[in-house]
Amino acid sequence: MSEPRAIVLVSGGLDSATTLAVARQRGFVCHALSFDYGQRHRVELEAADRVSRALGAVEHRTFPIDLSSFGGSALTDTRVAVPETGVDPTTIPVTYVPARNTVFLALALAWAEVLEAQDLFIGVNAVDYSGYPDCRPEFIAAFQRLANLATRAGVEGHALTVHAPLISLTKAEIIRLGRELDVDFAMTISCYQPDPTGAACGVCDSCRLRREGFREAGVTDPTRYR
Amino acid sequence: MSEPRAIVLVSGGLDSATTLAVARQRGFVCHALSFDYGQRHRVELEAADRVSRALGAVEHRTFPIDLSSFGGSALTDTRVAVPETGVDPTTIPVTYVPARNTVFLALALAWAEVLEAQDLFIGVNAVDYSGYPDCRPEFIAAFQRLANLATRAGVEGHALTVHAPLISLTKAEIIRLGRELDVDFAMTISCYQPDPTGAACGVCDSCRLRREGFREAGVTDPTRYR
Numbered sequence: 330m331s332e333p334r335a336i337v338l339v340s341g342g343l344d345s346a347t348t349l350a351v352a353r354q355r356g357f358v359c360h361a362l363s364f365d366y367g368q369r370h371r372v373e374l375e376a377a378d379r380v381s382r383a384l385g386a387v388e389h390r391t392f393p394i395d396l397s398s399f400g401g402s403a404l405t406d407t408r409v410a411v412p413e414t415g416v417d418p419t420t421i422p423v424t425y426v427p428a429r430n431t432v433f434l435a436l437a438l439a440w441a442e443v444l445e446a447q448d449l450f451i452g453v454n455a456v457d458y459s460g461y462p463d464c465r466p467e468f469i470a471a472f473q474r475l476a477n478l479a480t481r482a483g484v485e486g487h488a489l490t491v492h493a494p495l496i497s498l499t500k501a502e503i504i505r506l507g508r509e510l511d512v513d514f515a516m517t518i519s520c521y522q523p524d525p526t527g528a529a530c531g532v533c534d535s536c537r538l539r540r541e542g543f544r545e546a547g548v549t550d551p552t553r554y555r
Numbered sequence: 556m557s558e559p560r561a562i563v564l565v566s567g568g569l570d571s572a573t574t575l576a577v578a579r580q581r582g583f584v585c586h587a588l589s590f591d592y593g594q595r596h597r598v599e600l601e602a603a604d605r606v607s608r609a610l611g612a613v614e615h616r617t618f619p620i621d622l623s624s625f626g627g628s629a630l631t632d633t634r635v636a637v638p639e640t641g642v643d644p645t646t647i648p649v650t651y652v653p654a655r656n657t658v659f660l661a662l663a664l665a666w667a668e669v670l671e672a673q674d675l676f677i678g679v680n681a682v683d684y685s686g687y688p689d690c691r692p693e694f695i696a697a698f699q700r701l702a703n704l705a706t707r708a709g710v711e712g713h714a715l716t717v718h719a720p721l722i723s724l725t726k727a728e729i730i731r732l733g734r735e736l737d738v739d740f741a742m743t744i745s746c747y748q749p750d751p752t753g754a755a756c757g758v759c760d761s762c763r764l765r766r767e768g769f770r771e772a773g774v775t776d777p778t779r780y781r
Contacts, residue, residue, distance in 0.1 A: 394620060399669045427668035428661060431705045435654060435661040442653035443625045463705045471701040478694045479657045 332358045334446035335492075336437045337386065339363050341376030342519045343512075343539060344495055347503050348452035349384045350510035351494045357448060361386035362437055366426070367397025372527040376518040383516060392436055396426060430463035434472050434491065441489065442480050449476075450492045456499050469493045500542030508548060515551035528555035558584045560672035561718075562663045563612065565589050567602030568745045569738075569765060570721055573729050574678035575610045576736035577720045583674060587612035588663055592652070593623025598753040602744040609742060618662055622652060656689035660698050660717070667715065668706050675702075676718045682725050695719045726768030734774060741777035754781035 335357035339345045352359050361381035363374055374391055381389035430453065437449050453464040462468065473491040480489065495503050507514065519539045520529035529536050531554045543550035561583035565571045578585050587607035589600055600617055607615035656679065663675050679690040688694065699717040706715065721729050733740060745765045746755035755762050757780045769776035 390624075392621075392624070395618075396665060398616075398618070399666050426665075427707075428665035428705055431701065432658070432661040432665055435657040439622060439652075439654035439658055440625050462707065465704065468701070468704045471697070471704050475657065475694070475697040475701050478691065478697050479654055479689045481653075481688065 332356055333448060334358045334360060334444055335448040335450055336360050336362055336441045336444070336446050337450040338433055338437055338452065339377045339381050339386070339389065340452070341373035341380060341517060342452070342535075343507065343514055343517045343542075344452035344454055344503060344519075345377075346380045346384065346452075346512050346514070346517050347507035347510065348450050348494060349380065349386060350507060350512050352448075352450045352492070353385050354510060357450075359384075359386040359450075360440070360444060360446065361389040362433075362440060363389065363391045364433055364436070365391050365393045366429070367395050372523050372525065373518045376516060376527065379516050383513060390440075394432065394436070396429065396432065399427065428463070430461075430468070431472070434476075438476050438480065438489070447488065448490050448492060450494070452495050453493050454495045454498065454500075454503065456497065464496075466493070466496055469496065499545070500538050501545035504542050504546040504548050508546075513551075515553075519552075524555050528553045530555065558582055559674060560584045560586060560670055561674040561676055562667045562670070562672055563587050563676040564659055564663060564678065565603045565607050565612070565615065566678070567599035567606060567743060568678070568761075569733065569740055569743045569768075570678035570680055570729060571603075572606045572610065572678075572738050572740070572743045573733035573736065574676050574720060575606065575612060576733060576738050578674075578676045578718070579611050580736060583676075585610075585612040585676075586666070586670060586672065587615040588659075588666060589615065589617045590659055590662070591617050591619045592655070593621050598749050598751065599744045602742060602753065605742050609739060616666075620658065620662070622655065622658065625653065654689070656687075656694070657698070660702075664702050664706065664715070673714065674716050674718060676720070678721050679719050680721045680724065680726075680729065682723065690722075692719070692722055695722065725771070726764050727771035730768050730772040730774050734772075739777075741779075745778075750781050754779045756781065 335352050337349045337352050337359045339349055339361040349359060349361060363377040365374060378389055441449055455465050469491055476489045518527055519535045521533040521535050522530050529552050540550060561578050563575045563578050563585045565575055565587040575585060589603040591600060604615055667675055681691050695717055702715045744753055745761045747759040747761050748756050755778050766776060
């Protein structure tokens with residue numbers, strides 16, 4: 330039997346790069362999927378392409394979807410400022426993009442159905458995260474349930490699985506796992522507002538979590554800060 | 556208190572027009588949403604715009620999303636022929652677009668979140684339908700559950716509801732309901748392969764179901780056949 334196919338969501342960040350490495354290690358032929366969704370930080374799409382090739386995806390597609398036309402997030406609406414003063418764990422931050430992971434997984438599901446892939450991988454994380462509702466284990470479980478009702482797979486009995494291998498890891502644990510799997514973190518971009526060369530701001534929520542993760546993991550941080 | 560807002564998926568067909576009329580009758584301020592998803596039958600987008608205005612939606616948006624880039628359906632892939640020999644109830648037909656309703660509802664959810672709407676309406680139907688897995692009541696229930704886990708609404712406790720008011724009606728019952736609500740069916744297009752003027756083929760699955768529905772309802776069929 331040939332190797333099974335998987336769709337892997339790749340954003341260009343550290344988490345999704347590690348997720349792709351996990352999917353490859355588990356023996357999947359990986360089709361990497363990114364979204365050009367009107368995000369401010371477009372250099373992450375270039376990072377997604379580098380990461381996909383370096384980690385052995387058989388193909389990488391960038392799907393255009395203009396979520397910025399709905400507005401409502403600092404990541405897609407240039408009138409909303411990216412916060413630089415740290416994470417408030419009691420609220421959903423303005424960097425949350427409405428229903429983003431639901432939309433991304435729905436499109437991954439469409440592609441999976443065409444490719445007859447039964448596995449989706451997403452690098453969400455419920456520990457060192459920014460308080461987004463669509464990064465929680467119950468969200469992933471509900472999407473998997475939906476996927477099996479929504480598609481030929483569900484009707485014809487080939488179960489679809491949504492893998493979120495990082496969901497219960499700390500950022501430091503993700504970094505250690507990625508290093509074991511030879512992920513080159515220098516290729517990845519996590520910053521919410523990198524400059525056009527890809528250099529990170531060092532002060533947004535995502536930079537803070539990443540920097541702290543490297544420190545805690547005892548791994549040298551290869552991030553290029555501006 | 557002001558009237559609550561709803562997002563209503565409007566395709567230009569008979570079912571979604573009736574669904575919009577139901578949402579208006581229930582007192583919702585309706586934001587109509589259509590998708591330009593690479594479908595063959597683009598005149599349906601013009602029908603969606605006419606229907607939305609005629610039935611009192613406060614706005615109508617057509618969101619571009621190129622599902623044809625994934626391929627896999629007669630409705631988006633011009634290399635696959637539209638069947639003209641009737642519905643085979645034992646299989647999923649080639650006109651099924653992979654994960655279409657999952658993608659459409661996910662995008663409706665994103666817009667609902669930005670508008671702070673707590674209600675989504677979709678005109679799916681599980682009786683006189685073409686055997687699509689994403690038209691079943693269990694699919695709608697699973698999406699509603701997902702929506703409440705995926706969003707601010709779920710976290711902050713404002714429950715989202717996915718309404719599928721036609722789901723258990725026959726085509727004839729939908730036609731009678733639409734007539735009671737003054738839907739002008741002549742505005743709607745159901746055909747999978749209309750000509751550029753909007754005239755229907757009369758032989759695809761969708762035309763057969765529609766024609767049979769008018770006959771059974773005892774309502775004169777205003778469809779313009781070519």
